[in-house]
Amino acid sequence: MEAPLVVSRRHAGLGYADETPYDRDSFGQLWVRPAVRPHHRRGRPQPHTVYPYRQRQAMADMLCQVCKRQPPSPDGPYLFLMQDRGGPVMEGEITASPPVCVPCAVISVQLCPEIRGRYVCAWVDQAPAWGVAGLVYDADTLRPVSEKLVRAEYDGPLAPWTVAQRQVVQLFGVRPTELETEVAAFGLDRLEEEFKRVAAMVGAGR
Known part of the structure; x- marks a missing residue:
């Protein structure tokens, strides 16, 4: 079940209704909350998909x-x-x-x-980190503008309304x-x- 999105009172743009400090990166960007399953329930690797936390860690380090x-x-x-x-x-x-x-x-x-x-x-x-790739949400309806991931530069106009799924570097x-x-x-x-x-x-x- 996806976490409910709201217009944040503490940050520009989107936030989670039950937001924690772990939901944002060091640039203040909101990130998706992927499902974390116990090891015995993780099944087989899916190389065609990209797990957001793993991708973010790989980029950071x-x-x-x-x-x-x-x-x-x-x-x-x-x-x-x-x-x-x-x-x-x-x-x-x-x-x-x-x-x-x-x-x-x-x-x-x-x-x-x-x-x-x-x-x-x-x-x-x-x-160095440039921004993120994620789903951009409409500021009024809080629904995705499209199903495609969009690249949003940190401090750019799209970033506050983007839920990140990938780290983007330059x-x-x-x-x-x-x-x-x-x-x-x-x-x-x-x-x-x-x-x-x-x-x-x-x-x-x-």
Whole structure:
């Protein structure tokens, strides 16, 4: 059951009738409340869906979106893998797709239908928070304007009326690369070991 939305008395725009401090991020943005089930009731992984808390954590800490591995250095660079929309990853581009490690990038381009055969990747030095992607609600009816997620910049006009489902970051220090180049640098033997680690993690339901 979805939490009831109201016009907030403490914040501009939307709020929850029973709002807690955990419902907003550090920028004051309201977030969706996804269902949290006990471990024994979680069932099988659903790679075609994005769990908001996991995506938000991956963006905040620059974790691999597949295996949650930390980057080699907390200060970057970070590898971003994105759908090819007709060109390389650009300086200043925004994305709701968290970074990946090299082994998980290889797995993703083989298994993910969104990027299979049409992807680009780049090393990125910095990826600060830009805003969110979520459902925008009408200020009068408090009903969704559409069923599609809309990107809303922090402090922008849409943000107060958006319930966030994804964190969006902006990419700086972008250096496009080829995945084959990164695989060669990573090493095939090491890559095989990483495949085993990821497979074991998925099998354990982590």
